[in-house]
Amino acid sequence: xxxxxxxxxxxxxxxxxxxxxxxxxxxxxxxxxxxxxxxxxxxxxxxxxxxxxxxxxxxxxxxxxxxxxxxxxxxxxxxxxxxxxxxxxxxxxxxxxxxxxxxxxxxxxxxxxxxxxxxxxxxxxxxxxxxxxxxxxxxxxxxxxxxxxxxxxxxxxxxxxxxxxxxxxxxxxxxxxxxxxxxxxxxxxxxxxxxxxxxxxxxxxxxxxxxxxx
Numbered sequence: 591x592x593x594x595x596x597x598x599x600x601x602x603x604x605x606x607x608x609x610x611x612x613x614x615x616x617x618x619x620x621x622x623x624x625x626x627x628x629x630x631x632x633x634x635x636x637x638x639x640x641x642x643x644x645x646x647x648x649x650x651x652x653x654x655x656x657x658x659x660x661x662x663x664x665x666x667x668x669x670x671x672x673x674x675x676x677x678x679x680x681x682x683x684x685x686x687x688x689x690x691x692x693x694x695x696x697x698x699x700x701x702x703x704x705x706x707x708x709x710x711x712x713x714x715x716x717x718x719x720x721x722x723x724x725x726x727x728x729x730x731x732x733x734x735x736x737x738x739x740x741x742x743x744x745x746x747x748x749x750x751x752x753x754x755x756x757x758x759x760x761x762x763x764x765x766x767x768x769x770x771x772x773x774x775x776x777x778x779x780x781x782x783x784x785x786x787x788x789x790x791x792x793x794x795x796x797x798x799x800x801x802x803x804x
Contacts, residue, residue: 616654618644620665628712632662632723662724663731669713670735676706677742684746695746697795700771701788703739707775708787718776736772740764767798 606614622643626635637658641648655661680702684695707714721732744757744764771794778786 612654615644615646615650616664617668619646619651619654619661620668622646623661623665624669624716625712627662627665627720628715632720637661659724659727663728666716666721666724666728666731669717670731670738672713673703673706673717674735674738674742677702677739681742681745692747693795693799696743696767696798697791699742699746700791700794700798703771704775704787704791707779708784711779711782711784714775714779714784714787718772718779736768740768743767767794770794770797 619640622640623635626639626643630639635658637648637651640658640661641651651661655664677699681695681699684690684698707717721728740761741764744761747760747763774790774794775787778784778790
């Protein structure tokens, strides 16, 4: 589920504007960074790995990014946006049906999240595991992303003021769910078993129902 393949543009005239070429180059670099870090780990990945995978020149890399860390942070942001957009789109569609219970909305959002990660093992590893090896700025990005996911989960109870009491209670419940999901999913991804992620949903939803419906 990375944004694009790492194939270079064909040589010679290709009919693309300068902006389109730059966008393609940037996307290929971010995709290559994701793949390289997932395979080698953040500490062992160097700019040469990213350049060779992307088909983009080293000079162009440094025109776009100050260093490896800057490219990694941009790659993390790209992948986080992809996952969040999938979840938010699914939640928006569910909100059109007022008969769906909040717990079932949560079930659907969780399904989208786990399926997205399972379909893109490289993204999952970078997003959940290698980010912690990339330093304080990357960890801060991860925390911000987790807060966004808390907002998404809390939104499954939007419009139901009686559910879980106050908004503060709803958000605390969402933090509990996201924390539990993050811990279990990170362990599975760290072990290299992303195929097991979709099946985890049943166990997580059982836990969520016990916590949210009591």
